Amino acid sequence: MRKNIAILASGNGTNAEHFVHYFESHPQVSVALILTNRSKAFVLERAQRLGVPAYFLTKEQWAEGSEVNRLLDEYHIDFVVLAGFLARVPDNVLHRYPQRMVNIHPSLLPKFGGKGMYGDRVHEAVLASGETESGITIHYTNEHYDEGAVICQKRCPVLPDDTPETLATRVHALEYATYPQVVEQLIAQL
Numbered sequence: 001m002r003k004n005i006a007i008l009a010s011g012n013g014t015n016a017e018h019f020v021h022y023f024e025s026h027p028q029v030s031v032a033l034i035l036t037n038r039s040k041a042f043v044l045e046r047a048q049r050l051g052v053p054a055y056f057l058t059k060e061q062w063a064e065g066s067e068v069n070r071l072l073d074e075y076h077i078d079f080v081v082l083a084g085f086l087a088r089v090p091d092n093v094l095h096r097y098p099q100r101m102v103n104i105h106p107s108l109l110p111k112f113g114g115k116g117m118y119g120d121r122v123h124e125a126v127l128a129s130g131e132t133e134s135g136i137t138i139h140y141t142n143e144h145y146d147e148g149a150v151i152c153q154k155r156c157p158v159l160p161d162d163t164p165e166t167l168a169t170r171v172h173a174l175e176y177a178t179y180p181q182v183v184e185q186l187i188a189q190l
């Protein structure tokens with residue numbers, strides 16, 4: 001049976017694009033849907049170019065959840081991937097995907113996680129703290145930001161002359177090399 005992934009993204013969508021390419025000729029898994037909570041998210045332009053159905057849903061729709069669930073049903077979604085998604089997933093969506101919804105965070109959680117910690121803010125905080133390593137955390141999604149069970153972490157160095165941009169580039173490279181493969185393994189176990 002083929003399995004369908006939905007990607008939830010709020011911004012640029014480089015991880016979303018890597019997922020689409022990783023699975024484009026995969027025998028069992030497809031990226032079938034992209035959902036966003038930002039009408040101007042660049043991920044919408046990527047989705048159009050890549051030929052993946054994508055929808056913007058309003059704040060109210062994300063809070064209420066029924067339209068999210070309707071789209072997840074319409075596209076027969078088996079597994080949900082958060083990739084730079086900055087809104088909260090409503091409980092009535094979350095509870096339909098136990099062990100089937102994952103998030104990535106650009107730090108070694110529990111360090112530098114929680115509400116308001118996303119993207120470059122994370123890298124700025126890592127640099128300000130004087131840490132000598134950072135990395136990524138892939139975890140199951142639960143009711144709290146960045147708190148679900150950890151599936152995998154990967155580390156990278158923080159260099160003395162790093163800026164938030166250079167650190168972000170190193171961390172993004174780790175994400176691209178890790179996240180689709182981890183999701184592929186999780187889906188194979190379904």
Ligand code: GAR
Pocket residue numbers: 009011012013014015016083084085104105106117118119122172175
């Ligand atoms: C990624 O680095 C991801 O780890 C981070 O947002 C970035 C999205 O980049 N997620 C969080 O900070 C979640 N708290 P992208 O839009 O280019 O894929």
